Amino acid sequence: MPVRQLDPATINRIAAGEVVERPASVVKELIENALDAGASRIDVLTDGGGRRLIRIADDGGGMTRADLALAVERHATSKLDGDDLNAICTLGFRGEALPSIGAVARLAITTRHRSRVYPTSVLQEGSKSATADFDSRVYPTSVLQEGSKSATADFDCGEPHAWMIAVDGGVKSDIRPAALGPGTCVEVRDLFYATPARLKFLKTDRTEAEAIRDVVRRLAMSRPDVGFTLAGEQRAPVSWAAALPDAAGRLARLGDVLGAEFRANAIPIAAGRDGFALEGFAGLPTYTKANALSLYLFVNGRAVRDKLLLGAVRAAYADYLPRDRHPVVALFVTLDPHEVDVNVHPAKTEVRFRASGLVRSMMVGALREALVRASGRAASTGGAATISAFRPGSPRASPPPYPPPLAGEGRVGAARPGQAAQAIYNDIPQSADDHAARSGFESGAQAAFDVGPPSGDARGAAIDDPEEIDHPLGAARTQVHETYIVAQTRDGVVIVDQHAAHERLVYERMKSALEKSGVARQILLIPDIVELDETDVERLVARADELARFGLAIEAFGPGAIAVRETPALLGEIDSAALVRDLAEHMAEWDEALPLERRLMHVAATMACHGSVRAGRRLRPEEMNALLREMEETPNSGQCNHGRPTYVELKLADIERLFGRR
Ligand SMILES: Nc1ncnc2c1ncn2[C@@H]1O[C@H](COP(=O)(O)OP(=O)(O)OP(=O)(O)O)[C@@H](O)[C@H]1O
Ligand SMILES: [Mg+2]
Numbered sequence: 001m002p003v004r005q006l007d008p009a010t011i012n013r014i015a016a017g018e019v020v021e022r023p024a025s026v027v028k029e030l031i032e033n034a035l036d037a038g039a040s041r042i043d044v045l046t047d048g049g050g051r052r053l054i055r056i057a058d059d060g061g062g063m064t065r066a067d068l069a070l071a072v073e074r075h076a077t078s079k080l081d082g083d084d085l086n087a088i089c090t091l092g093f094r095g096e097a098l099p100s101i102g103a104v105a106r107l108a109i110t111t112r113h114r115s116r117v118y119p120t121s122v123l124q125e126g127s128k129s130a131t132a133d134f135d136s137r138v139y140p141t142s143v144l145q146e147g148s149k150s151a152t153a154d155f156d157c158g159e160p161h162a163w164m165i166a167v168d169g170g171v172k173s174d175i176r177p178a179a180l181g182p183g184t185c186v187e188v189r190d191l192f193y194a195t196p197a198r199l200k201f202l203k204t205d206r207t208e209a210e211a212i213r214d215v216v217r218r219l220a221m222s223r224p225d226v227g228f229t230l231a232g233e234q235r236a237p238v239s240w241a242a243a244l245p246d247a248a249g250r251l252a253r254l255g256d257v258l259g260a261e262f263r264a265n266a267i268p269i270a271a272g273r274d275g276f277a278l279e280g281f282a283g284l285p286t287y288t289k290a291n292a293l294s295l296y297l298f299v300n301g302r303a304v305r306d307k308l309l310l311g312a313v314r315a316a317y318a319d320y321l322p323r324d325r326h327p328v329v330a331l332f333v334t335l336d337p338h339e340v341d342v343n344v345h346p347a348k349t350e351v352r353f354r355a356s357g358l359v360r361s362m363m364v365g366a367l368r369e370a371l372v373r374a375s376g377r378a379a380s381t382g383g384a385a386t387i388s389a390f391r392p393g394s395p396r397a398s399p400p401p402y403p404p405p406l407a408g409e410g411r412v413g414a415a416r417p418g419q420a421a422q423a424i425y426n427d428i429p430q431s432a433d434d435h436a437a438r439s440g441f442e443s444g445a446q447a448a449f450d451v452g453p454p455s456g457d458a459r460g461a462a463i464d465d466p467e468e469i470d471h472p473l474g475a476a477r478t479q480v481h482e483t484y485i486v487a488q489t490r491d492g493v494v495i496v497d498q499h500a501a502h503e504r505l506v507y508e509r510m511k512s513a514l515e516k517s518g519v520a521r522q523i524l525l526i527p528d529i530v531e532l533d534e535t536d537v538e539r540l541v542a543r544a545d546e547l548a549r550f551g552l553a554i555e556a557f558g559p560g561a562i563a564v565r566e567t568p569a570l571l572g573e574i575d576s577a578a579l580v581r582d583l584a585e586h587m588a589e590w591d592e593a594l595p596l597e598r599r600l601m602h603v604a605a606t607m608a609c610h611g612s613v614r615a616g617r618r619l620r621p622e623e624m625n626a627l628l629r630e631m632e633e634t635p636n637s638g639q640c641n642h643g644r645p646t647y648v649e650l651k652l653a654d655i656e657r658l659f660g661r662r
Pocket of ligand 1: 029033034037058060061062063067071072076077078079091092093094095096097098099183184
């Protein structure tokens with residue numbers, strides 16, 4: 001085929017493919033436009049996951065008739081002053097969003113320009129090559145288009161009324177007078193009707209609506225001084241009032257968006273260096289999530305997914321969080337626009353820093369410093385496992401729960417698993433851990449070698465029963481650190497991680513119960529009411545049937561809570577709030593396409609984790625042996641559900657080699 005120039009409609013559709021990936025991208029672009037237009041209030045309404053309708057109204061500066069005509073053309077923007085791509089202070093700069101949306105949907109823009117009087121300086125500047133014409137006036141927000149630099153000026157700057165234009169699958173209508181107060185209202189209907197291939201890739205309305213919500217939340221976080229409402233999709237409208245753009249206002253908005261829990265568990269962050277400023281709030285290490293979706297990062301007000309920044313957050317929290325937990329942060333980096341390139345991603349969600357090392361080190365430093373400062377505070381809610389990871393048992397509130405790790409010292413004190421688990425079982429005698437804690441905190445260097453007395457001793461019991469020793473996993477001899485069972489076999493030593501092992505057993509039991517008669521339930525006398533984010537409630541309720549198969553009966557309890565009526569009997573006494581929260585967080589990460597089978601296994605795994613003998617529980621000799629025997633009979637018991645080994649074995653020969661006997 002010969003090379004030929006594509007026609008504009010095709011060009012626009014191709015471009016649209018990059019800019020408009022899903023309904024949420026449209027919402028993002030339109031809200032960004034409203035923010036760039038100086039809006040103080042933005043109302044968002046969507047329907048059908050944004051596929052049927054997206055309507056965004058703002059009270060910003062609006063557009064003149066001339067601006068409106070150009071705004072729907074490609075590469076037409078009012079936001080680039082000349083050709084300087086190096087100092088972008090607005091969210092938009094490409095002049096791509098509106099034409100892209102118009103190419104793939106039915107777009108209608110109604111707008112009324114706000115001011116009627118302009119500073120004379122602007123008019124003088126603009127009148128360099130004046131040819132007065134109603135359709136192409138120069139205003140401060142005027143749209144510059146390549147090739148149309150011959151700006152014109154008109155001294156009658158007022159707009160007597162609003163104007164409206166429609167773009168239907170790339171076909172533009174005439175501009176017509178319309179009725180609207182100052183500001184702009186953009187309506188997008190039938191998204192992707194012009195590109196059916198893209199339509200097929202959209203997920204369910206609920207998932208798309210959730211993505212929209214996430215976009216609105218992020219943008220709302222970035223601008224506490226702007227009021228937002230979000231309505232439609234058959235749910236109660238949300239409205240966030242404008243607050244002052246100071247730290248208090250920011251925290252108020254973050255509280256609105258992320259929930260009161262975040263507010264109660266947030267540490268303020270403020271740092272500045274060499275023209276960089278970092279501010280925002282970081283969640284306490286004891287307030288964590290099972291997924292990494294709550295890392296909110298902004299650069300010059302732009303929500304970004306930046307690997308450098310994400311890495312910095314992870315590095316700062318590394319010493320504080322268990323491996324499978326994630327922090328919650330909302331951090332805002334401000335720097336000279338010359339220092340950051342925002343033109344690196346079609347959806348403008350990535351940036352490149354000129355001095356990336358500096359940004360990273362400032363971020364890690366500020367977060368670490370704040371975490372050390374806050375080390376006396378523990379999360380006010382949830383995450384018992386996490387709390388315990390950093391805090392010894394309750395009677396010992398001081399000295400500081402987790403001293404900052406010193407170089408070369410290794411992980412000491414509270415980071416040790418035996419102690420980690422202690423707080424969960426505060427009712428268990430603490431002598432062993434007290435000892436460990438003291439040695440850990442007061443003389444870190446020795447802690448690694450001081451194991452403390454065993455926490456359960458089965459020697460007497462096992463010796464009486466010589467048969468046990470013939471089993472593959474041997475006879476339980478003792479439990480150390482209230483976490484590990486040490487067993488003796490005929491020709492070696494086996495060390496079992498009791499939590500990992502039990503988790504696997506519960507998981508396997510659940511699976512087989514599911515295959516047979518279903519999981520037995522245990523009815524709670526008083527239902528547990530668990531308060532959750534609305535999205536989480538929706539997610540759980542949508543899967544209530546699947547959960548019921550596991551013996552977990554839940555139902556919505558108002559918009560922000562769930563009532564747990566029954567729990568799986570084989571989990572025993574569990575913290576149903578923690579279980580439900582964990583389930584919701586895992587579900588947030590599920591791909592729409594995840595097959596039912598896999599989903600069920602995920603649920604089983606999460607439940608198994610909650611129903612397991614936690615590390616830190618003292619086991620009686622017969623309990624230890626029972627666990628070993630059950631492991632021997634259960635398939636896959638050599639690994640926990642997360643792929644970690646549940647036991648390790650040292651052969652006598654290996655031990656002898658260690659001691660140079662062989
Ligand atoms: N809500 C609005 N209020 C006032 N002017 C607007 C609004 N939306 C768009 N405009 C005007 O239309 C122009 C084109 O908008 P469009 O979103 O297509 O491009 P952009 O924002 O300049 O760049 P980008 O493609 O990066 O978003 C803008 O530069 C702006 O002048
Ligand atoms: Mg834009």
